[in-house]
Amino acid sequence: IMFATQVHGDNGKMKEYHYTGPVEHRFSPYSFNGGTVLAVAGEDFAIVASDTRLSEGYSIHSRDSPKCYKLTDTTVIGCSGFHGDCLTLTKIIDARLKMYKHSNNKSMTSGAIAAMLSTILYGRRFFPYYVYNIIGGLDEEGRGAVYSFDPVGSYQRDTYKAGGSASAMLQPLLDNQIGFKNMEGVQHLPLSQEKALQLVKDVFISAAERDVYTGDALRICIVTKDGIKEENVPLRKD
Amino acid sequence: HPCLDCCPHDPAPDKDYWKREIVFVDRPYHSHFEIPIKEFAVPVGVNPSGFLKSCSHEGQGGGSIDLNHGTTTLAQFRHGVTSVASAVSYIASKEANKVIEINPYLLGTMSGSAADCQYWERLLAKECRSVGALNKKRISVSAASKLLSNMMLGYRGMWLSMGSMIIGWDNKGPGLLCGNMFSTGSGNSYAYGVMDSGYRYDLSVPKAYDLAQRAIFHATHRDAYSRGTVNIYHMKETGWVKVSQEDVGDLYHRFNNVNK
Numbered sequence: 476i477m478f479a480t481q482v483h484g485d486n487g488k489m490k491e492y493h494y495t496g497p498v499e500h501r502f503s504p505y506s507f508n509g510g511t512v513l514a515v516a517g518e519d520f521a522i523v524a525s526d527t528r529l530s531e532g533y534s535i536h537s538r539d540s541p542k543c544y545k546l547t548d549t550t551v552i553g554c555s556g557f558h559g560d561c562l563t564l565t566k567i568i569d570a571r572l573k574m575y576k577h578s579n580n581k582s583m584t585s586g587a588i589a590a591m592l593s594t595i596l597y598g599r600r601f602f603p604y605y606v607y608n609i610i611g612g613l614d615e616e617g618r619g620a621v622y623s624f625d626p627v628g629s630y631q632r633d634t635y636k637a638g639g640s641a642s643a644m645l646q647p648l649l650d651n652q653i654g655f656k657n658m659e660g661v662q663h664l665p666l667s668q669e670k671a672l673q674l675v676k677d678v679f680i681s682a683a684e685r686d687v688y689t690g691d692a693l694r695i696c697i698v699t700k701d702g703i704k705e706e707n708v709p710l711r712k713d
Numbered sequence: 714h715p716c717l718d719c720c721p722h723d724p725a726p727d728k729d730y731w732k733r734e735i736v737f738v739d740r741p742y743h744s745h746f747e748i749p750i751k752e753f754a755v756p757v758g759v760n761p762s763g764f765l766k767s768c769s770h771e772g773q774g775g776g777s778i779d780l781n782h783g784t785t786t787l788a789q790f791r792h793g794v795t796s797v798a799s800a801v802s803y804i805a806s807k808e809a810n811k812v813i814e815i816n817p818y819l820l821g822t823m824s825g826s827a828a829d830c831q832y833w834e835r836l837l838a839k840e841c842r843s844v845g846a847l848n849k850k851r852i853s854v855s856a857a858s859k860l861l862s863n864m865m866l867g868y869r870g871m872w873l874s875m876g877s878m879i880i881g882w883d884n885k886g887p888g889l890l891c892g893n894m895f896s897t898g899s900g901n902s903y904a905y906g907v908m909d910s911g912y913r914y915d916l917s918v919p920k921a922y923d924l925a926q927r928a929i930f931h932a933t934h935r936d937a938y939s940r941g942t943v944n945i946y947h948m949k950e951t952g953w954v955k956v957s958q959e960d961v962g963d964l965y966h967r968f969n970n971v972n973k
Contacts, residue, residue, distance in 0.1 A: 597832040601871065629827030657962075 505557050505605045506531055509688030510542050511639035512553030513675060514611035516619030520668050521698040523551040523611035524675045526710060528691040529558060541694035545703055546572060547582045550612035551696045555639035557605035564604050567595060585612035589622035589630055596628030603627050607638040612698050641682035641689045648678055676708055683710040812944060816841060817952040819857060819881040825874035833875065837861050854881040882950050900936030904928040922956060930964045
């Protein structure tokens with residue numbers, strides 16, 4: 476069991492190294508379960524991918540716990556962070572989707588789900604859901620859409636986004652390969668589904684090399700107008 | 714009751730709207746599936762702001778909850794009046810989502826915590842629509858900003874972080890309450906410097922766009938927390954217009970080529 480010790484004392488400064496007095500061990504309602512999520516939007520598709528490792532501290536709880544959840548036929552959400560909050564949040568979203576469907580006789584669109592999730596998250600501004608969300612899906616015109624969130628509900632629409640423990644490793648690579656950032660004299664070609672899929676696989680393989688919380692297997696959900704297809708790719712298990 | 718200067722006759726129907734107590738509830742299920750019932754969930758027995766502070770410092774086990782902060786130079790707002798009495802005012806900001814379009818004639822800028830700004834300005838948009846529908850005319854800029862500040866008052870001491878400017882055009886003309894320009898965010902001092910050196914009351918519109926772009930660009934150059942893109946919005950009598958969105962990398966080349 477890891478205690479959430481106050482490494483930074485009450486005034487924000489680091490505690491002395493050889494501290495021998497009493498230490499307050501406070502119960503922490505959160506824990507960090509690791510995992511990385513990635514979403515890419517294309518012209519007529521969206522890809523949401525996540526690893527399937529569930530960890531806590533130095534242990535692995537499960538090697539088969541994917542972090543993508545299917546919401547509607549055109550939307551998939553990826554949630555990483557604290558697994559307890561991920562589960563509750565997805566249950567609440569599912570319930571709200573059903574309520575919307577019964578009241579309005581249609582499914583929620585990706586943009587509407589994103590806006591709703593923002594208010595759900597902000598309702599707990601003072602006791603946040605420790606979840607980093609990324610929604611991937613198709614918008615009303617059939618184009619790919621990615622919405623990325625922070626734990627308290629700020630969101631924006633993106634073309635690609637990585638979230639979770641290895642996000643800092645993946646995001647710069649995506650900026651370069653999909654956003655063509657910091658490259659001179661390259662042709663900005665639109666992203667095809669095959670190229671995007673290959674890029675996602677390569678990028679996760681690299682993340683699994685260097686991030687301890689990412690690995691085991693990769694679950695990819697490909698959202699097109701024909702529905703949602705799932706693919707599993709093995710990753711490093713160490 | 715709070716006085717809104719746009720509606721001297723009809724106050725909001727529920728006079729005690731803003732005096733209503735903020736209700737904090739703790740039950741095992743905090744539910745209704747998160748449907749907004751005007752209450753915020755808080756952890757038991759802990760001061761919310763202290764709890765949130767501890768969340769972002771926790772080491773092993775807890776992890777750290779990092780919230781998006783828009784700590785970048787946010788906006789400039791200027792006022793140039795030509796002899797034809799048409800006023801010109803715009804906003805230039807960083808990153809795609811630092812300017813929130815409240816409605817077609819009101820813009821809100823955002824610095825500090827992104828989630829706070831997005832949520833409260835979205836709520837402000839709803840309130841502005843209600844007041845506009847009630848009074849059959851647009852809410853004034855000063856009333857909108859007063860609404861926002863009253864909303865915040867209930868949460869004083871709870872560490873909401875919002876540095877926001879409300880920009881709009883009402884029947885008193887373009888609204889700016891302090892001087893001819895304003896800037897917020899961590900890079901605002903750099904923006905002020907460039908603006909002050911180039912600003913004249915009768916600047917033409919294209920020159921004014923250029924000055925705003927330069928000010929933000931130089932702020933991004935020097936401020937560690939400012940980066941990304943520069944968006945320019947122009948507030949006209951008929952509503953706002955998004956003028957341009959440029960990456961600072963491209964701006965750097967453009968300005969440097971001109972200097973050579």
